[in-house]
Amino acid sequence: MWNRNPTALLLAGALTLPAGLAAQQWVDLMMDPDVNVHQVQDAFEEYWGDKTYEKGKGWKQFKRWEWFMEPRTYPSGERFDLAAYARAWKEVGRMERAQGAKSATWTPLGPTTWQTISYNPGNGRVNCVAVDPQVPTTIYVGTPSGGLWRSTDDGSTWSPLFTELPSLGVSGIAIDPNDTDVIYVASGDGDGADTYSLGVLKSTDGGASWQTTGLDW
CATH class of the missing domain: 2.40.128 (Lipocalin)
Structure with missing residues (x-):
């Protein structure tokens, strides 16, 4: 039976903890809608500054998020209030109903069937x-x-x-x-x-x- 060495496990955890905390910091900032986008970018660059790219470490996911966020934030890096956007969207709908505007009727054009293959873009x-x-x-x-x-x-x-x-x-x-x-x-x-x-x-x-x-x- 394999015997765990508590001292070795604690030492390994201590050695990996700072890097893990640093990585977790920019992830937490990225997911917090109140944090400035520039601040998230700075935290990401600080973590990756002296590291080489490794697959599965979140680099690609961050770059996708960054690409999505940059055109949707103010020049200051402040994120816009999605709740306010949702309220405005509902108000538009209320005004249209009050004015008797007709709602468009949509029907799906397809495709409605497909064959699953190893690489199946579009699904x-x-x-x-x-x-x-x-x-x-x-x-x-x-x-x-x-x-x-x-x-x-x-x-x-x-x-x-x-x-x-x-x-x-x-x-x-x-x-x-x-x-x-x-x-x-x-x-x-x-x-x-x-x-x-x-x-x-x-x-x-x-x-x-x-x-x-x-x-x-």
Whole structure:
């Protein structure tokens, strides 16, 4: 049987802790919407300044985030308030309804079938899946930027549930087992921060409408 050496393990942990903390710092800053983008870039450059590129260490994910964020922040590096954007979007919808504006009707053009191969560009990524605990043929999936989708026929067809915002990620889904009309979703893309987050959203009508809960991190 392999015997662990506590002293050796503690020493190894002590040696790797500073590097791990430094890496965690820029990751935490990147995920915090209140932190200036320039500050995140400085922390990233400080960590990678004397290191060579290593696959799987987060370098590519940061560069993707940086590419996404730079045209969407103020020159000062301050990030814009997504909650304010969401409120403005809802107000536009309210004004259109008050003016009697007609909503456009959209139908999917496809493709609706495809053959899965080893490299299959064009297919969407799914972050999370949840099954209705009372109706197993009802399935919910959360996507990085396409919002929340629902199938009521065991996955044969799907309908989007987020239509208020043009782009919103979903990284977690929770359904109340006692009342399945109550659904919680963790908004934003947790894998690479490709889309913004509005925190935890809640629906009490099976996904027909959503409200913010004030929970965010």
